[in-house]
Amino acid sequence: MTKTPLTYGSAAAADDAELALMGLIAYQELTAFEHLSSDARLSPTLVDRETLGRFAVKEFGHFEMVRERIAERGLDPQEVIEPFMASLDEMHRRTKPGDWYESLTKVYVIDGVAADFYALIASGLEPEVRTLVHEVKTSQANTEWLRERLQLAITDRPERASRLALWGRRLLGEALTQAREIGEKYDYWGALQLEGPDGRGQEMTRLFARLVENHSRRMRQLGMTA
Template identity: 50%
Template sequence: MSTEQQPSPLAAGPEEAHRQYVIDLYGVMAYGELSAFERFSSDARFSPTLRDRAEIGRLAVTEFEHFELVSAELARMGVDVQAAMAPFQASIDAFHERTRPGDWYESLMKAYVADSVSGDFYRAIASRLDPQTRAVVARIKENDGQLALLTTRLSQALEGNERLASRLALWGRRLVGEALTQAQRIGIERAFLGALLGFDEPGAQETVTAELFADLTRNHSRRMNALGLTA
C-alpha cells in the first residue's frame, strides 16, 4: 500500500481493469497474510503459557497457508507474488510500526481488531468481483476459528480485571481508527472504492464508501461488545 500513485485501471478496458483489480487485491492480501504469519510467529515467543504458544503458533501456520493460497492464485494468473505485493509493502509495514503492541494482551487485541476489520473490508471489495475471486477471498478471510480463539483468550484475561479492560478498550479504539484509515488509503490509492463500490453519478462514491465504513464500524462495535468492552 505504497503512497506512490499508480496508473488507474479505469483507463483500461473492462477485462484488463478487472484483472488489475484482482491482482492488486491478491497482492495486498498476500503481503497482509505474510505479515500476519511473521507477527504471530513473533508473538508466540512471548506467550504466557505453552498452550498459548501452541495456539498462536497454529494461527501463524494458518496465515502462511493463506499466503501460499494467494500466491498460487497469482501464479495461475501468470503474476509473480513478489511483484504483486511490492506496491503495498511500505504502507503495511508502516501500519504495523504505528500499532506495535506493548505486551502479549495488546498483541491479541491487535489480531482481534485489525485482522477482523481487514477481513470485512476485503470481503466487501471482493463482493463486486467475479465468483472465483469471491471464493478465494472467502477462503482466506474465513476467520471464525481464529476469532473464537482470540475471543476466548481475551475474555479469560479480562474477567475481573478492570484495569486491563480499560487499557484494551482504549487500544482497540486506536487500532480500529488505524485499520479504517489503512483500508481507506488502499481504496483511494488503488481505485478500489471508486471503481468497485461507487458509480459514475456525482456523490455516489462518497455515499457508498460511507456506507461501507459504517458497516465496518458496526461490525467492530459488535466484536468489542462480545468482550464486554466499549468500542
C-alpha cells in the same frame, strides 16, 4: 441489514481490482504469520504458545495459496505484492503492542476489519476472488479463541478492560485509515460502478459504516465499548 454487493464499472477495472486485492491479501497474510510467530514466543503458557503457533502456520498457508493464484495468472507474485509492503509495514510500526494482551487485541481487531474490507471489496468481483477471500478469512474458531482468551485476561485483571478498549479504538482508526489510503491509491473506488456525481462518496460511506458496525459488534462481544 441487507448487504448490497459492490459492482465494478469495466472488465479492465475489475481485473486491476482483483490483482490489487490479491497482492494486498498476500502481504497481509505474510505479515500476520510473522507477527503471530513473534507473539507465540511471548505467550504466558505453553497452550497459548501452541495455539498461536498453529494460527501462524495457517496464515503462512494462506499466503502461499494467494501467491499461487497470482502465479497462475502468469504474473510475478513479488511484483503484485510489493506495492503494499511499505504501507502495511508502516501501519504495523505505528501499532506496536505494549504487551501480549495488546498483541491479541491487535490480531482480533485488525484481522476482523481486514476480513470485512476484503469481503466488501470482493463482493463485486468474480466468484473466484470471492471464494479466495472466504478461504483466507480468519476462521470462526480462531476468532472465538481470541475472544475467550481476552475475556479471561479481563476477568483475571478487570483493569485491563479500559486499556484494551482504548487500544482497540486506536487500532480501528489505523485500520480504517489504511483501508481508505489503499482504496484510493489502488482505485477500488474508481473501479466501482457508481451512480450520480455523489456515488463515490456514498459508496465509501456505506463501506466504512459497515466496517465500523462490525467492529463495534466484535468489541461488544468482548464486553467492551468500541
